[in-house]
Amino acid sequence: MTAAHLSVTDLSWAPRRGGDTLLQPLSFDLAPGRVLGIVGPNGAGKTTLLRLLYRFHRPVTGTVAVDGVDLWSLSAKAAAQRIAVVLQEQPSDFALTVRDIVALGRTPHRQGFGGGAGARDAEVIEGALDRLDLHTLAGRTLGSLSGGERQRVLVARALAQEPRLLILDEPTNHLDIRHQLEILDLIRSLPLTIVTSLHDLNLTAGACDEVLLLRRGQMVAYGAPSHVLSEDAVSETFRVLARRERLMPSHADHLTFHLSDQRT
Numbered sequence: 001m002t003a004a005h006l007s008v009t010d011l012s013w014a015p016r017r018g019g020d021t022l023l024q025p026l027s028f029d030l031a032p033g034r035v036l037g038i039v040g041p042n043g044a045g046k047t048t049l050l051r052l053l054y055r056f057h058r059p060v061t062g063t064v065a066v067d068g069v070d071l072w073s074l075s076a077k078a079a080a081q082r083i084a085v086v087l088q089e090q091p092s093d094f095a096l097t098v099r100d101i102v103a104l105g106r107t108p109h110r111q112g113f114g115g116g117a118g119a120r121d122a123e124v125i126e127g128a129l130d131r132l133d134l135h136t137l138a139g140r141t142l143g144s145l146s147g148g149e150r151q152r153v154l155v156a157r158a159l160a161q162e163p164r165l166l167i168l169d170e171p172t173n174h175l176d177i178r179h180q181l182e183i184l185d186l187i188r189s190l191p192l193t194i195v196t197s198l199h200d201l202n203l204t205a206g207a208c209d210e211v212l213l214l215r216r217g218q219m220v221a222y223g224a225p226s227h228v229l230s231e232d233a234v235s236e237t238f239r240v241l242a243r244r245e246r247l248m249p250s251h252a253d254h255l256t257f258h259l260s261d262q263r264t
């Protein structure tokens, strides 16, 4: 696996040309192998930004470049050879087995319509099943799995795509705390560049190298978690009273939140 360099310049988006701009121009640079967490209140534009990064939305202004190549200069297939996505929506292929679903990740690498699966495909699929510890579930149908197991299958499918950039939309949604920690641990261990939206700010601080804070379609801050997730920035962006404490003996920072209007 090779990690991508992601470079975003003056990127903005509106549903229609001349319509309301839902994402104001923003720029950032993510070095290969880094994990970026995108955080912000409901409706801040997290999913919109991710959709621009995986070439679902075409920018109104600006560019998304992966290893120096503008995504919109690539075919959809060539983009899918570089970028894989794990979305919140569960697929409807409930009757397919886990191995079938993971094999779908090879689609962008197949030659022509109905191109056959080679020995290398089989090797990559087994590797992805191994990494997500899915061998015992490989023959089960997706519909028979728990939400956490399904999430692992979707990550395995994304890895079978052999991307350089992996994008995840709220990968911890619907997972219990153990599975949340496991999925974030896994994300950290992958030798890829990763962009993920997350709601839990403490998990974000623990799992990400960089954080991008969005509010009403605008980038409020970008950088190290300790810098971006300050009490003031979090309080203002989420309209709460945020307090940061240092936990002992780990020395990790931990945010707690209160409704500000409870004190007035």
Ligand SMILES: Nc1ncnc2c1ncn2[C@@H]1O[C@H](COP(=O)(O)OP(=O)(O)OP(=O)(O)O)[C@@H](O)[C@H]1O
Pocket (backbone or CB within 6 Å): 015, 022, 040, 041, 042, 043, 044, 045, 046, 047, 048, 049
């Ligand atoms: N295609 C669209 N047409 C019109 N409005 C849209 C479109 N896509 C998103 N929006 C609006 O843009 C805003 C940002 O939506 P987005 O889904 O990116 O937010 P989010 O930060 O991911 O929210 P959440 O945390 O609730 O998932 C919302 O107000 C949403 O209704």
